[in-house]
Amino acid sequence: MSSMTTNQPSRMNRIWQSNMAYSFRKNPVAMVSFLIFAVIVIMAVFAPLIAPFDPYDPNQIDIMNSEYPPVWIDGSDTQFMFGTDDQGRDLWSTILYGTRLSLLIGLCAVALQAFLGISIGLIAGYVGGRIDNLLMRMADIQLSFSTLMVAIIFLAVTQAMFGSETFNQYAIYFLIAVIGIAEWPQYARTVRATVLAEKKKEYVDSARVLGFGPGRIMVRHILPNSLSPIFVISTVQVANAIISEASLSFLGLGMPPSQPSLGSLISSGFDYIFSGSWWITVIPGVVLVVLVLVINLLGDWMRDVLNPKLYKG
Amino acid sequence: MSLLSVRDLSVQFAMRDQTVTALRNISFELGKGERLGIVGESGAGKSITGFALMNLLSRPGFISGGSITFDGRDITGLGDAEMRDIRGNHMAMIFQDPMVTLNPVLTIGQQMLETLYAHRRLSKEEATQIAILKLREVYIPSPEDRLDQYPHELSGGMRQRIIIAMALLLDPKLIIADEPTTALDVTIQADIMELLLELCHSNKVGLILITHDLGVVSQMTERTLVMYAGRIIEAGRTREIINDPQHPYTQGLINALPQQTPPGQRLKQIPGNMPSLTAIPPGCPFAPRCNFATDLCRTVLPEVVQYGPVEVACHEVNRLHNDTVEEATA
Amino acid sequence: MLAYLVKRLFQAIAVMLVISLVGFAIQDNLGDPLRELVGQSVSEEVRQQLRDELGLNDSFFTQYIRFLGNALQGDLGTSYFFKEPALDVILKKLPATLELVLGATIIIVGLSVPLGVYTAIKPNTILSKIIMGLSIVGISIPVFLTAILMIYVFSVGYGWFPAYGRGDVVHVFGYWNTNFASWDGLTHIFLPSIALASIMLPLFIRLIRAEMMEVLQSEYVKYARAKGINPRRIYFLHALKNTLLPVITVGGVQIGTMVAYTILTETVFQWPGMGFMFLEAVNRVDTPLIVAYLIVVGFIFVVTNTIVDLIYGLVNPTVNLARMGA
Numbered sequence: 001m002s003s004m005t006t007n008q009p010s011r012m013n014r015i016w017q018s019n020m021a022y023s024f025r026k027n028p029v030a031m032v033s034f035l036i037f038a039v040i041v042i043m044a045v046f047a048p049l050i051a052p053f054d055p056y057d058p059n060q061i062d063i064m065n066s067e068y069p070p071v072w073i074d075g076s077d078t079q080f081m082f083g084t085d086d087q088g089r090d091l092w093s094t095i096l097y098g099t100r101l102s103l104l105i106g107l108c109a110v111a112l113q114a115f116l117g118i119s120i121g122l123i124a125g126y127v128g129g130r131i132d133n134l135l136m137r138m139a140d141i142q143l144s145f146s147t148l149m150v151a152i153i154f155l156a157v158t159q160a161m162f163g164s165e166t167f168n169q170y171a172i173y174f175l176i177a178v179i180g181i182a183e184w185p186q187y188a189r190t191v192r193a194t195v196l197a198e199k200k201k202e203y204v205d206s207a208r209v210l211g212f213g214p215g216r217i218m219v220r221h222i223l224p225n226s227l228s229p230i231f232v233i234s235t236v237q238v239a240n241a242i243i244s245e246a247s248l249s250f251l252g253l254g255m256p257p258s259q260p261s262l263g264s265l266i267s268s269g270f271d272y273i274f275s276g277s278w279w280i281t282v283i284p285g286v287v288l289v290v291l292v293l294v295i296n297l298l299g300d301w302m303r304d305v306l307n308p309k310l311y312k313g
Numbered sequence: 314m315s316l317l318s319v320r321d322l323s324v325q326f327a328m329r330d331q332t333v334t335a336l337r338n339i340s341f342e343l344g345k346g347e348r349l350g351i352v353g354e355s356g357a358g359k360s361i362t363g364f365a366l367m368n369l370l371s372r373p374g375f376i377s378g379g380s381i382t383f384d385g386r387d388i389t390g391l392g393d394a395e396m397r398d399i400r401g402n403h404m405a406m407i408f409q410d411p412m413v414t415l416n417p418v419l420t421i422g423q424q425m426l427e428t429l430y431a432h433r434r435l436s437k438e439e440a441t442q443i444a445i446l447k448l449r450e451v452y453i454p455s456p457e458d459r460l461d462q463y464p465h466e467l468s469g470g471m472r473q474r475i476i477i478a479m480a481l482l483l484d485p486k487l488i489i490a491d492e493p494t495t496a497l498d499v500t501i502q503a504d505i506m507e508l509l510l511e512l513c514h515s516n517k518v519g520l521i522l523i524t525h526d527l528g529v530v531s532q533m534t535e536r537t538l539v540m541y542a543g544r545i546i547e548a549g550r551t552r553e554i555i556n557d558p559q560h561p562y563t564q565g566l567i568n569a570l571p572q573q574t575p576p577g578q579r580l581k582q583i584p585g586n587m588p589s590l591t592a593i594p595p596g597c598p599f600a601p602r603c604n605f606a607t608d609l610c611r612t613v614l615p616e617v618v619q620y621g622p623v624e625v626a627c628h629e630v631n632r633l634h635n636d637t638v639e640e641a642t643a
Numbered sequence: 644m645l646a647y648l649v650k651r652l653f654q655a656i657a658v659m660l661v662i663s664l665v666g667f668a669i670q671d672n673l674g675d676p677l678r679e680l681v682g683q684s685v686s687e688e689v690r691q692q693l694r695d696e697l698g699l700n701d702s703f704f705t706q707y708i709r710f711l712g713n714a715l716q717g718d719l720g721t722s723y724f725f726k727e728p729a730l731d732v733i734l735k736k737l738p739a740t741l742e743l744v745l746g747a748t749i750i751i752v753g754l755s756v757p758l759g760v761y762t763a764i765k766p767n768t769i770l771s772k773i774i775m776g777l778s779i780v781g782i783s784i785p786v787f788l789t790a791i792l793m794i795y796v797f798s799v800g801y802g803w804f805p806a807y808g809r810g811d812v813v814h815v816f817g818y819w820n821t822n823f824a825s826w827d828g829l830t831h832i833f834l835p836s837i838a839l840a841s842i843m844l845p846l847f848i849r850l851i852r853a854e855m856m857e858v859l860q861s862e863y864v865k866y867a868r869a870k871g872i873n874p875r876r877i878y879f880l881h882a883l884k885n886t887l888l889p890v891i892t893v894g895g896v897q898i899g900t901m902v903a904y905t906i907l908t909e910t911v912f913q914w915p916g917m918g919f920m921f922l923e924a925v926n927r928v929d930t931p932l933i934v935a936y937l938i939v940v941g942f943i944f945v946v947t948n949t950i951v952d953l954i955y956g957l958v959n960p961t962v963n964l965a966r967m968g969a
Contacts, residue, residue: 144899149903153940247907270911278795
């Protein structure tokens with residue numbers, strides 16, 4: 001009996017995967033998006049190997065090199081493929097490192113959201129009653145405040161409290177924490193809805209009759225059934241987290257210019273856009289948009305294939 | 314002249330990789346004021362027949378062949394506007410689940426009057442009078458007050474009565490009722506059926522009653538079609554079909570009725586399932602579940618033939634009939 | 644109905660109390676009001692004396708109650724930088740921000756409904772596919788980037804629209820300065836409104852389309868067809884009314900998000916609204932102004948959410964407000 005119940009999800013998993021694989025092969029948009037996403041991820045992971053310069057090393061930065069245009073424009077320097085920024089850093093290297101930071105923050109923040117949201121959703125759905133009421137009311141209130149607003153105020157206050165220097169040092173952790181904590185209700189509501197639906201089904205009863213504890217029932221039996229909505233939410237959330245991070249960094253409430261993410265790079269370039277140095281803004285901007293776009297396209301495709309029942313507000 | 318004449322009606326669904334035939338060469342006639350039952354398991358094509366008659370198949374379904382002659386004219390080739398003029402006006406439909414049939418955000422009055430306005434030039438007073446009259450006909454208490462109510466304020470039985478009243482609003486010639494009581498409480502199912510029967514009688518409206526319940530068909534209708542896997546397998550007068558079914562599937566259906574089984578015994582269900590429309594066997598679609606199937610049944614599709622008072626699509630109907638008669642006498 | 648209203652009001656007050664507590668905690672920990680008041684050159688004894696006089700040595704709770712009492716009378720402290728009551732500073736900036744939100748809302752409501760409905764009714768036309776394609780690109784471009792690109796193209800490149808500021812505003816109702824009453828004002832608000840709408844509009848188009856497509860599959864729409872109703876009435880009455888109900892709820896939350904996006908838009912366009920002011924206050928560590936902003940924005944969120952809930956209850960006949968109050 002127990003071997004059957006543990007086999008069930010893995011077999012379903014295989015069918016599910018093959019179905020997904022099939023529709024993936026049939027969908028050129030999904031394939032191209034995935035390819036681009038994979039390339040961006042690989043470049044971000046291996047940034048230190050690929051980048052010709054280290055943008056964090058002051059010895060490699062020469063202010064005399066500032067604002068060189070990309071190589072296809074007159075007055076460029078062949079060392080710098082995409083030109084240099086206002087501090088004389090190689091833009092290509094800085095973008096590679098920036099993408100790495102943006103992706104890292106986005107993924108970690110979503111992992112934190114998912115962890116909090118799934119745990120709270122499981123508890124609320126399984127325990128029910130007053131605790132469920134309280135948690136869901138909290139989710140309502142949390143959702144009624146815009147994440148970005150909460151993040152802006154939190155980071156602004158933190159920055160004012162600790163001073164820029166300390167803040168810049170720990171900016172990455174602050175960003176992950178604030179984006180990660182603010183969006184848990186998305187997961188919690190969906191997971192709770194699945195738990196409520198699954199709780200009524202026989203296999204949960206039989207697992208309970210067999211004497212499995214609630215923890216095991218939730219993790220081994222109920223959670224696998226919420227996987228597809230969690231997957232779909234996660235893609236959208238990663239895209240949103242990357243946008244949020246970029247927006248916060250653009251406002252000067254995120255990654256500092258000395259260690260720029262894509263958002264802070266765009267922000268520092270914005271000051272020079274009127275003087276004609278468009279590339280400092282536009283090139284990282286394009287990378288940011290392409291990254292978010294391919295994640296959104298993959299999310300759309302996944303939503304069509306998995307067709308999960310998402311919790312609607 | 315008959316009210317409705319369906320000839321070789323076929324419906325297909327265009328799926329991504331293939332087209333699936335959901336209805337295959339359906340033919341039948343319906344006289345003015347006549348009541349016809351269509352029975353079969355879910356998925357047999359009963360509801361699709363109903364929607365095809367209204368030309369309301371939702372994508373990817375479409376009528377792939379045949380003709381539907383309603384009130385003297387072929388309606389399969391009509392344009393949207395002309396077809397709209399028939400729907401709700403000359404041919405009305407009653408849906409299965411009254412809880413989801415009415416629009417939750419519009420009042421009963423809005424939903425009744427819009428039907429009248431769509432087909433007649435009426436003042437608000439005239440339209441309201443007609444609506445109240447029809448609500449009274451279906452025994453709705455204080456009909457004036459109902460017009461301002463929203464569907465969720467009314468019970469399921471009440472809603473189905475209102476839907477029947479809406480079907481009758483424009484004195485149609487034909488009502489198609491698709492399992493009108495399945496979603497209701499058992500206690501009020503009989504009331505609704507009785508009401509429907511009474512109103513069809515008094516208004517001389519033709520009725521096509523789609524159901525899986527042979528008991529209901531025997532009380533409500535004069536003629537019956539039995540459908541299986543998108544085809545008609547037996548057709549004739551209801552009395553003949555109930556009392557002396559020819560097709561082994563119809564026999565199975567009747568034997569499975571609770572009345573046919575002594576208390577305490579298991580119901581005699583037909584073993585197996587209806588084949589899915591994407592995997593219909595080459596011969597008789599019922600052959601895999603049939604005790605009498607021969608090699609011929611498994612390879613050649615039986616034509617519909619006249620057998621005594623009924624039409625039936627079965628290769629073995631002769632042998633079968635003799636056998637069962639012998640069995641009965643033995 | 645009344646019971647529901649009271650219940651909703653209590654909830655709103657509870658949320659405001661939490662916000663004020665957060666606001667007070669920030670004020671208590673951020674910056675030293677004494678230094679702002681008297682500077683560095685005063686001796687320690689005088690400092691202590693002043694602290695006592697100002698009540699800065701009272702318990703946290705006592706100070707919070709005093710803060711709350713002042714806040715209820717509209718006193719949210721005095722801005723260090725402007726040397727004016729913080730609330731006055733914000734209220735002066737509020738019209739600019741609200742006009743920006745209004746401009747964006749007009750664009751969003753005006754375009755999202757027709758485009759969402761069209762793409763739901765005719766999902767396979769080329770136009771629908773283009774709209775859907777653009778919408779996914781739209782939600783992938785951050786607001787600040789849209790704003791920058793628009794300035795770069797339409798202001799720096801073509802010079803069609805001004806790049807920053809509010810331009811000529813017209814003074815109306817004795818208090819309000821509006822952008823909507825002069826040509827110059829309109830040209831100034833045009834780009835910022837589009838930028839602010841740019842991420843919300845595709846979101847709403849997609850939401851309306853998804854809801855509408857679901858509604859079009861419903862039994863009651865099929866039934867309306869079976870009654871021979873004109874398709875236009877089916878789409879725009881039967882289907883749209885059911886589509887917009889969930890959209891209203893989401894819309895309420897999105898208004899709050901839009902206030903957050905005004906900070907981004909105002910920064911790029913140097914729009915003299917309260918978002919721009921807030922970032923300046925953060926850079927100057929102008930604590931009273933930061934706290935006042937937090938409370939005003941929290942108030943806006945709570946009020947809009949409450950109003951949206953009430954509207955939803957009034958528009959949706961299946962929600963019984965009287966019963967929800969019980």
